[in-house]
Amino acid sequence: EVQLLESGGGLVQPGGSLRLSCAASGFTFSSYALSWVRQAPGKGLEWVSAITGSGDGTYYAGSVKGRFTISRDNSKNTLYLQMNSLRAEDTAVYYCARRQLGRFYCFDYWGQGTLVTVSS
Amino acid sequence: QSLLTQPPSASGTPGQRVTISCSGSSSNIGSNTVNWYQQLPGTAPKLLIYSNNQRPSGVPDRFSGSKSGTSASLAISGLQSEDEADYYCAAWDDSLNGYVFGTGTKVTAL
Numbered sequence: 193e194v195q196l197l198e199s200g201g202g203l204v205q206p207g208g209s210l211r212l213s214c215a216a217s218g219f220t221f222s223s224y225a226l227s228w229v230r231q232a233p234g235k236g237l238e239w240v241s242a243i244t245g246s247g248d249g250t251y252y253a254g255s256v257k258g259r260f261t262i263s264r265d266n267s268k269n270t271l272y273l274q275m276n277s278l279r280a281e282d283t284a285v286y287y288c289a290r291r292q293l294g295r296f297y298c299f300d301y302w303g304q305g306t307l308v309t310v311s312s
Numbered sequence: 313q314s315l316l317t318q319p320p321s322a323s324g325t326p327g328q329r330v331t332i333s334c335s336g337s338s339s340n341i342g343s344n345t346v347n348w349y350q351q352l353p354g355t356a357p358k359l360l361i362y363s364n365n366q367r368p369s370g371v372p373d374r375f376s377g378s379k380s381g382t383s384a385s386l387a388i389s390g391l392q393s394e395d396e397a398d399y400y401c402a403a404w405d406d407s408l409n410g411y412v413f414g415t416g417t418k419v420t421a422l
Contacts, residue, residue, distance in 0.1 A: 212393075214319075227411065229357075229413075236314065236398075236400065236413060236414075236415055236416040237349070237351075237357060237400050237402075237413040238413065239410060239411040239412065240411075242411070251409060251410060252410070253408075254408070254410075255412055282337060287356055287357070289357075291331070292359075292362065294364050296345055296347075296363045296366075297344065297347075297404040297411065298344070298347040298359055298362040298363075298402070299346075299347075299349075299357075299359060300359050300362075300368065302356040302357055302358070303356065304355075304356055306355055
């Protein structure tokens with residue numbers, strides 16, 4: 193069974209940093225590209241970042257470029273999101289999501305999410 | 313500001329057909345396939361439709377998707393109470409080099 197389990201969320205002050213983790217199981221981790229998607233309270237979904245299966249390709253939304261860094265450790269089956277210079281508008285539930293294999297860009301499995309609150 | 317526009321809400325009585333539209337542009341829907349996600353209250357999103365009109369295993373056939381030009385739509389034939397959820401369209405955007413979600417539509421069974 194495919195499982196994605198996020199952790200690392202919490203309360204952080206504006207300007208602070210936080211690192212999220214997503215532990216994966218039930219599939220060949222290194223074969224799949226992964227993404228982070230966030231959802232502000234009461235708002236819609238926003239794609240944040242993506243990384244290829246090997247980790248040699250990364251992509252970012254304009255709203256987080258230069259502040260967030262996505263990475264993965266294929267030996268530990270874990271995805272990360274390092275978030276620096278956090279702002280109030282980064283407050284959201286952060287989901288990790290697996291990209292479906294093949295040529296179609298879609299997310300076939302999602303974690304349950306971890307809440308990040310940026311506030312003083 | 314999302315590049316994919318959806319109506320904020322849609323509703324119908326149980327058994328009715330409900331349709332949700334998704335309007336994009338040449339750099340997203342016009343160039344790439346469209347996906348739809350269902351988010352039940354308090355839960356993570358779930359892939360409902362991929363590649364415009366394909367249903368993952370386990371998704372009921374009352375859900376169907378279509379695409380024409382720079383727009384797409386999701387239809388629910390025979391609305392059921394358990395279909396009450398938020399629905400999001402999504403596609404890769406070649407100009408942004410990123411994935412974009414629609415604004416979301418809340419479906420209510422009256």
